[in-house]
Amino acid sequence: MKKLFLLDGMALAYRAHFALIRSPIFNSKGMNTSAVFGFTATLIDLIQKQAPSHLAIAFDTSAPTDRHRLHPEYKANRDAMPEDLSIALPYIESIASGFNIPILKLDGYEADDIIGTLAKQAERDGFDSIYMVTPDKDFGQLVSEKIHMYRPSRKGDGAEIWGKAEILEKWAIQNTEQVIDMLGLCGDSSDNIPGVPGIGAKTAAKLLAAYGSIEKLLEHTSELKGKQKEQIETHADQAKLSKVLATINQAVPIDYTWEALTLQNPSNEALAELFSELEFRTLGKRLFGQSYQHLGDQEAEANFSLSGELSSDAQADKKAAEKVQPSRNAKTEVYSENTRTLKQLDKTQVAYRLIQSDSDLDPLLHAIERSQCFAFDTETNSLNTQIAELKGIAFVTEKNRGWFLPYKTKYDSFLQKLFANPAIIKIGHNLKYDLSILENHGIHVSGTCYDSLIAHALIQPEQRHNLDILAENLLQYKTIPFSEIADLSELPKTKGSEKKSTLIDYDSINLDALADYAIEDADITWQLWSILKPQLEEQGQSEVFYKIEMPLLPILIAMEQEGIRLCVDTLRAIGESLSLEIDSLKTKIFESAGKEFNLNSPKQLGIILFEELALVDKPKKTKTGQYATNEQTLSSLAGKHPIAADILEYRQLSKLISTYIEALPQTISPKTQRIHTHFTQVQTATGRLSSNQPNLQNIPIRSKNGKAIRKAFIPRNEGWKILSADYSQVELRILAALSKDPSMIQAFHDKLDIHASTAAKIYQIPIESVTREQRSTAKMVNFGIPYGISPFGLAQRLGTVSRSEAKALIDNYFQQFPTIQNYIEEQIERARRDGFVSTLMGRRRYLRDINSSNGSIRAAAERNAINMPIQGTAADLIKIAMIEIQRQLECAHLESKMLLQVHDELVFDLKPEEKDSVLAILEKEMVEAIQLDCPLEIEIGIGDNWLEAH
Structure with a gap:
């Protein structure tokens, strides 16, 4: 069977690079290998699963094409190629060469044109099926009975195949050739193809259903009406140009033979060296088998049969050497799926137990007594700790051995005794969530706790710390997806805080499946901690982890659970005042513009500013072709016309209403009548805490109206006060201390x-x-x-x-x-x-x-x-201060509570009778948290609300 696959090299490289942009892959030399990894994974997946008979990869060149000559703005809106990707491209070509796959490129033509030419020629030459491997929707114009689009997933682990039926359905057209007409009418912002302004996909589909093509449509514009008729007639030439730009050339004069495109066995030596340099251990095992080890100082060889198994001779060698290298001479069969990318749960290799009776607790207790340590994971029905119900707890005391305890109140005494035991070490991943859940169910946790998520965040602060991702990256293990054990189809499609508050029906989940899922998470946590613990020491992060981040964790839990009171009536009054100001601003803006328009429409605003008022000769445009009306643009215009400053003020006030006046009351807990923000220790690379759901750290303080929002935050008890303690010029003081600048240090000493x-x-x-x-x-x-x-x-x-x-x-x-x-x-x-x-x-x-x-x-x-170093030291400073302050508040048995941390400021509920004691603690612990050559100072304010105190 003749089966041709044509890969769009550049598109796949870009897709792989950006698929991993939030969690990029780096080798030990610091090279970002995300694009090469994703491309290679796609290639291996394709070869193993699709078994092509012929294969080629097409790339663009830097030379201009006819499209650029026809339309100089063609693709001009694209950002420069990311440096990491430009470094990766030669490696991608080397990977292709290592697989002995031809690379096709020709100056003056794009990869699209090369693929289009070969696809249509293969169809004429009798190939059974042709697949264009690309995420680019433009290729739909080439799809036929034998030509298909093969759209890989972003990470190279599967694909969608689109034939004629899929193309016709997705574009709502009658034949695949109309894809070009759709692009001619709608344009394509990614390629800067203009199309016809005001014509979207639905309108274009209706027009093509009636007229068939752009040419026929232009012959019948007299039948159109109103604005649509005007737009199409005015931009007729632009529509025809856009269609030409979108048309894939099917006659590229490129040299090739089908024999040269026949799939060959790869070059083991070349790929082994590349995989070693790139440190592709997982892909190496996927390609060469589980015995693969990336090249080191010593090399071992083994012969592989075409099935991917070790030959009989090599089996003997395997007994003599624990680890083997892929052969430099023998051929490797990569065209089967006998190897696995990632390990998965194998019930024969683990001892996971579901606790079904009181007697089943005995083995768990004995195991914990022996190890004096356990990893655990709570199962709940919500991500929102305020409403989540505890459904069960998984415990692991060693690798591959664990128990799942379905939660019942009769176990409270057992759990309280276990978690309160200070001699037993508790390990979790995102431990703050689990500890909050336990506290909410009356289970107090004492003793040493370790969080593998925070450990990884200190070791790799720029990467993602999700348990599933770390399992893949560090353990080469794929965890059970929650969707595999629970039916999530009935859940509402929500996002953000709404998603976190969604309740899951745990009663419908099979208990054995839930046990496996939960214990696996605890098991992965145990294994991750065993890897990350020594790395903390190796990378000098032990002190930060053990003396700052872990002691801070229970303090953040207490602050979150305490919450802060919000006076809705005060907030509503502020909102009414802001609304009056907004109405006044709208009147001024419309007077300046000479007409009313939708102030929230960047398109309409752009027309007012740059066409009707003509404030700039050559206004900037966005990637979509609209006039830029962002804050930076408006700020630059503020001196030219009062309308710009008024629009900026309008936007600021509108944001205050939507972000705070309207949104904050929605975050009040029905149970406590207070707002419970969530603090995150791992969201910033500098170590600063972040606040979310809601974010109480970004309430504006520079504008009068922004400050007014703080007036709505009040003490929880009548007669109490809000206290604010703020470091004074802390980053400058730290700069003076770190640089040891005598002049600046003296200035601070002299106040x-x-x-x-x-x-x-x-x-x-x-x-x-x-x-x-x-x-x-x-x-x-x-x-x-x-x-x-x-x-x-x-x-x-x-x-x-x-x-x-x-x-x-x-x-x-x-x-x-x-x-x-x-x-x-x-x-x-x-x-x-x-x-x-x-x-x-x-x-x-x-x-x-x-x-x-x-x-x-x-x-x-x-x-x-x-x-x-400056901002991070300031973050460490206030964290250390928080730890010491909380310790002193508890030692003195004070009722005043720490509520918020807002960068360099701490906010408290203050019991008036405790004022002197609290002030003494703050003035000592905040100033002495870190010993610096430059003196630290704090400013303390007390008031009936946060505004008065700050």
Whole structure:
């Protein structure tokens, strides 16, 4: 059977790269191998499952095509290729060569055209089936009875096959050739093909159903009406051009023979070397068998038969050597599915037990007593800890051995005794959730707890820390999907906080299946911790993990469970005031525009600003061809016309209403009548805590209206107060300490106005002569330097100086504070040498782009190298302070509670009678949390609400 597969190399590479953009794969040399991995996985999957007789890969070249000559804007909207992807492409071609697959490319033609030419020729030459391997929808125009689209998944583990029926259904057309007409009418934003403005897919499908093609449609425009008629007639030439641009060339003069495209056995030696360099262990095993080991200093060879099994001679060698390499000489059969990519649960290899009676608890207790340690995982019916019901707990005391206890209140005494035992170590993954669930069910947890999620976040802060992903990446294991044991089809399709509050019907889940699912999660957690624990020590993260992050965890749980009270009446009154301001702004904006329009429509706004008011000669456009009306664009127009500033203000006030006035009351717990935000320890690379559902850290504080929102946050008890304790200029103080700059340290010791002091030095004038404007400029410089601000960035922020004047300010700053400049240069150099930077406590941030050849990418990494040690040390500082404050509050048996952490600020419910005690604790513990050469100071405010206290 003649079966041809034609791969769109560039499209597949891009797809693989961005599929893993949130959790990229890096080898030990720091190379991002995501694109190569995804491409290779797709290739192996395709060969093993589809058994092609012929195969080729087409690539674009950098040379312009006829499309570019016809339409210079063709694909001009695309961002530059990511540097990681440009590095990966030669490896992808080498992989193709290693598989002995021809690579087809020709200057002046795109891969689409090459694939189209070969696909149609193969159809004429009698091939049984032809598959175009690409995610690009444009290829639908080529689909016929024998030609299909093969659309791989993003990670290379399966595909969708589209034939004529699928194309006709998805495009709502009568024949596949009409795909070109659809693109001609609708355009294609990814290729910057314009189409006809105002014509969407539904309208285009109706027009083609009536007229068949663009040409026929243009012959009958007299039959159209209104705006549609006007748009099509006005843009007729654009529609015809768009159709030409979208048409795949089927006559590319490229040299090939079908014999050359016949599938060959791969070159074992070439692939083994590539897989070794790229560190593709999983793919190596998938390709060469489970005995594969990536090349090291010693090499061992074994002969493989075409079935992928070891030959009889090699079986003898296998007994002599535990690990073997793929043969450099023998052929490897990769065209079968005998090998598995990832391990899965094998019930014959594990001892998972469902506890069905009280006597079944005895083996679990004995195992825990022996190990004095267990990993556990709770099963609940919701991700929202406030409403979740405990359904069961899985326990694991060693690899592949565990128990599942379906929760019943009769087990409360047993569970309370077990979890309260301080001598037993408890291990979890996303432990804050599990501990919150237990606390909500009256099960208090004491003693040492370890969280494998937080451990991984310290070791690999830029990667994802999901249990399933870590199981695949670190254990080469695929966990049981929850959808495999539970019917989720009836659940409402929700997202965000609504999704987390969805209740799952656990009663319908088979108990044995649930036990396997839960124990497997606990088992994976146990195995992950055994891997990650030594890595914490190896990477210098032990102190951060054991002394900061883990002691902080129960404090965050207590803060989340305490919650904060919101006065809805106050919030509603603020909303009414904002609505009046919005109405006034709308009137002003419409008067400036000379007409009413939809203020929330960027398209309509763009037309007003750039066509009717003509505020800019050459306005910027977005990738979709609309005028840019973002905040940066409007800010640049603020000095040219009052409408721009009014629109910015309108948007800010509208956001306050939608994000806070309307949304916050919806987050009040019916059970407690308070808001319970969730704090996350692993969301930022600097170590800062983040807050979500709702986010109480991003309530605006710079505008009067934004600040007013804080007025609605009040104490939980009548007569109590809100207390706010805020570090003063903490990042500047840390910069002074880390750089050991004597001038800045002395200024803080002398309690000088640091910005006035800096201005006096920059302008070389007495401090008493510093003007308000000079102080403001110095303040911007002071806060910009820790973020690696450039002259361009400083000039843009100040808005009153040129780039050269901004450069002079920065130069003057470094002349006055040379040790700060030295510190910055040393940090960048250290990052180049080590690949990471650290906080004072040792928290690391890896900067893989620090030696990038791309200047803008490298500059961003350099800014992170400067800022992370400062911001990260500030994050460590307040976390340590929180730990000590909570300890002192508990030791003194005080009722006042810590409620929120908002960057450098802590918010408390204060019992008035405890004021002096609480102030004494804060003033000591916050100032002394970390010993610095530069003194730390805090500002404390007390009021009837958060606004008054801050």
